[in-house]
Amino acid sequence: MHVDFELNAPDDLAGTLDLLAQGGAGVAALAGGTNLIVDMRAGRHRPQRVVALSRVQALRGIDCQGTPISIGGGTTVSDLLHAPGMASAAPSLVEAANCFAGQMVRNTATVAGNIACGSPAADLVPPLLSLDASVTLARKAGERSVPLEQYFQGYKKDVRRADELITRISWPRLPARSRNAFYKLARRSGDAITITGVAVTLCVENGLCAKARIALGAVAPVVMRAKKAEALLTGARLTPAIIGAAAREAAGECSPIDDIRASAQYRRHTVEVLTRRLVSQAWEALTQKEG
Ligand SMILES: Cc1cc2nc3c(=O)[nH]c(=O)nc-3n(C[C@H](O)[C@H](O)[C@H](O)COP(=O)(O)OP(=O)(O)OC[C@H]3O[C@@H](n4cnc5c(N)ncnc54)[C@H](O)[C@@H]3O)c2cc1C
Numbered sequence: 001m002h003v004d005f006e007l008n009a010p011d012d013l014a015g016t017l018d019l020l021a022q023g024g025a026g027v028a029a030l031a032g033g034t035n036l037i038v039d040m041r042a043g044r045h046r047p048q049r050v051v052a053l054s055r056v057q058a059l060r061g062i063d064c065q066g067t068p069i070s071i072g073g074g075t076t077v078s079d080l081l082h083a084p085g086m087a088s089a090a091p092s093l094v095e096a097a098n099c100f101a102g103q104m105v106r107n108t109a110t111v112a113g114n115i116a117c118g119s120p121a122a123d124l125v126p127p128l129l130s131l132d133a134s135v136t137l138a139r140k141a142g143e144r145s146v147p148l149e150q151y152f153q154g155y156k157k158d159v160r161r162a163d164e165l166i167t168r169i170s171w172p173r174l175p176a177r178s179r180n181a182f183y184k185l186a187r188r189s190g191d192a193i194t195i196t197g198v199a200v201t202l203c204v205e206n207g208l209c210a211k212a213r214i215a216l217g218a219v220a221p222v223v224m225r226a227k228k229a230e231a232l233l234t235g236a237r238l239t240p241a242i243i244g245a246a247a248r249e250a251a252g253e254c255s256p257i258d259d260i261r262a263s264a265q266y267r268r269h270t271v272e273v274l275t276r277r278l279v280s281q282a283w284e285a286l287t288q289k290e291g
Pocket residue numbers: 028029030031032033034035036037038053073074099100101102105108109110111112113114115116117121122123124164165166167191192193
């Protein structure tokens with residue numbers, strides 16, 4: 001298909017935000033292009049102007065030592081895998097990066113692009129939700145910070161204005177007594193679209209579960225938190241019965257669909273199994289450490 005558009009490649013963030021401000025609804029930012037170019041070729045997206053982000057240094061940079069931990073929106077999946085300190089700053093994010101696409105896509109696909117594409121199967125989003133991440137949205141008139149939990153409004157709908165860029169993603173440092181993990185269930189271990197993705201964070205204080213986060217991918221119109229399940233765990237000394245009840249609650253909270261990869265029933269079942277598994281493993285590791 002022949003696609004006509006104007007391409008700009010500004011050198012800095014100010015120039016990029018200027019172009020986005022001028023472009024109105026017909027403008028699209030181009031990061032790794034692993035979604036955008038595919039969509040343009042298929043005619044699903046027809047921007048009149050494409051603004052390439054590849055030269056914008058302000059979108060790069062990873063800070064795993066600071067508080068909060070923060071990464072530029074232009075951080076690639078490969079960057080996540082190679083950044084010193086990332087494995088302890090965000091174990092679930094590194095696990096997601098490890099099963100993300102193949103090497104060529106990992107080298108260009110960015111974290112901001114994964115969030116902005118709005119897919120319920122976007123693999124980096126459940127880990128970031130489980131870490132209580134926020135995104136910084138910048139436009140010519142200024143910037144704002146939005147908790148990722150409030151970012152998605154519905155299937156492929158979000159709070160980002162057309163002239164805003166995701167410049168940074170940040171999250172609080174995990175406490176010492178915490179575990180954070182992600183599991184992607186797919187037809188193959190690499191280069192496959194997620195059937196069910198589950199990310200969990202557990203924090204323990206005084207022998208009780210002080211905080212629980214359960215984020216679910218590919219089982220609702222948006223990546224979601226299973227808040228009723230989290231509430232069952234929070235404040236409790238976890239037992240197999242409590243964990244089992246929370247896992248069933250998580251399965252009840254999601255709203256999966258049937259598609260070519262899996263049935264809704266199978267997705268719901270795997271939410272229960274994976275939630276139980278990840279929470280049990282986290283609790284076991286944390287309480288063994290306490291004892
Ligand atoms: C072969 C293949 C395998 C894949 N495998 C996976 C996988 O395993 N898991 C997975 O989750 N995804 C996968 N994807 C989808 C895709 O790679 C990811 O969603 C990727 O993270 C998109 O990032 P990008 O930088 O390429 O975004 P682009 O394609 O450049 O952009 C995607 C969207 O985000 C917008 N955007 C980009 N950067 C910004 C920014 N800074 N601020 C605001 N908006 C922005 C663009 O305008 C566009 O609307 C795969 C794609 C392909 C082609």
